[in-house]
Amino acid sequence: MKTRDLAYVALFAAIVAVLGLIPPIAVPLVPVPITAQTLGVMLAGSVLGAKRGGLALLLFLAVVAVGAPVLSGGNGGLGVFVGPTAGYLYSWPIAAFVIGLLTQLFWRRFNAAYSFLANVIGGIVVVYAIGIPFTSVYADVSLSASFVGSFSFIPGDLVKAFIAALVADGVRRSYPVIELPARQPAHH
Template sequence: MSTRDIVLIALFTALTAVLGAFPPLMIPALGVPVTAQSLGPMLAGGILGAKRGALSMLLFNVLIAVGLPILAGGRGGLAVYAGPSAGFILGWIAAAGVTGLIVERLWSGLNFVTAFIASVIGGIVVLYGIGVPWITAVTGTPLGKTFAGSAVFIPGDLAKAGVAAAAIVLIKRAYPMIRHAHSRS
């Protein structure tokens, strides 16, 4: 792994931490907060590729585990991993990896639509596939009810996938040499 790879991994770890500082958007009718932080894995995977994107989210999880308060709301520490949201936080590793893998495969013909699909599959489908069963396991709530409760976050996550797709395509156009990074990932 090159110094450039390490710097990019650290940069996207830091970006994900900064996204946690944005105040949550409350959905008034439901009282459900939507945070910007889950945008981090989509961006990391889509821009850095599968390997470096997943490593940036792994580093993010390590920093949480050692107690840094870098999650939305200033949370951190091992206790986070005993809670119902831990599946989503750990799932960011796979979300970044899958998003990156899809973007890598589609890189030569990548456009907004394909980048959006990659972000949705990695950042929503894979993430919910890990996070929702985790909530069920921790809380004992039936899986269907857990999914129904989690579904209120999907519109916000779709908006984040759109932002990620726009950023991925913009980076591809602005820095065409990133293709080499994707082919090495």
């Protein structure tokens, strides 16, 4: 990995940490707050691509694990990896990777609509698929109650996906960070 790639990974881990300064919003009856940090997950994947986006979130989680209070609400340390929000945290590197992979797959015809779709699939579907079961287990609520409780996050997450799509499209047009190999001519 090049020095520039490491700098991008560190930069986006820092962006997720800065988004943690925005106070979490408590949701009635749901033990998981609304945070701005999933916007950082979406941005990392859609701007950096699969590998670097996933690594940025792994780096961020490593910083959390050593105790830095960089999660929304000033949380950090190993304890956050065994509570109701743990699944959401575990999902972040996977979500960034999926968003980045979809971004790379659609790169040649990439626009804000494709980016929005990639952010919805990776940043909402993947995050919920991993987060909801963990919340069910750690909050001792039924899976269906955890699933229904997650509905309160959808409007905000759609807004975050939209913002990330606009940013990613703008970055791609002005300063593309994702570099794909040139197309090889077909041999007959």
